[in-house]
Amino acid sequence: MELTLNRIVKDKAYTLGKLLVDGEEFCHTLEPRWRSPEARKVPGRTAIPAGRYPVVITLSPKFKQWLPLLLHVPNFEGIRIHAGNTVKDTKGCILVGENTEKGVLSDSRLWVDRLKQRIVDAKERGEGVWITVDN
Template sequence: MELTLNRIVKDKPYTLGKLLVDGKECCYTLEPKWRKRKAKKVPGRTAIPEGRYPVVITRSPKFKQWLPLLLHVPKFEGIRIHAGNTVEDTAGCILVGECQEPGILTDSCLWVEKLKQRIVEAKARGEGVWISINN
């Protein structure tokens, strides 16, 4: 299964994107501020670099639930896809949901559950799950 995150707004205090699953639009994403590749990483306040990363589902000690985890992200650890409504709800992870107002997501818990289900189904079929992040 291939997830694709296309970032569409990067010039604000947040980064807004659209998430596709196997080429079909799924939901919106929200991340911390995107910084140019050579810009200094700000811990907890920087969007992850573009690239392609494997995705697994593991139990999050912080959230006390099973959540998607991106592996091998350079200079980052513990990058998850989880619920949240504004950039203040993430310290570098990817939030998912519907976007009706700039910088605000709704129905985030619903979209996390839908995405988790699709990942679990793909893994049960023996498929690898990857996310490609494009600027």
């Protein structure tokens, strides 16, 4: 299964994107501020770099639930896809939901559950799961 995160708004406070699953629009995403690859990473306030990363589902000690985890993200550890409504709800992870107003997601838990189910289904079919994050 191929996930694609297309970043569509790079505001000074947040990054808004669209998540596609196998080429079809799935939901919106929200991340911390995007910084160019040459810029200094600010811990907890920087979106992850563009790239293609394997995705697994593991038990998150912080959230105490099973959540998607991106592997091998340069200069970052523990990048998850999880629920949240504003950029204050993430320290670098990708939030999913519906973009209802500027810089805000709604129905985030619902979209996390839907995404987790799609990932589990793909893994049960023996498929790898990857996410490509654009600049």
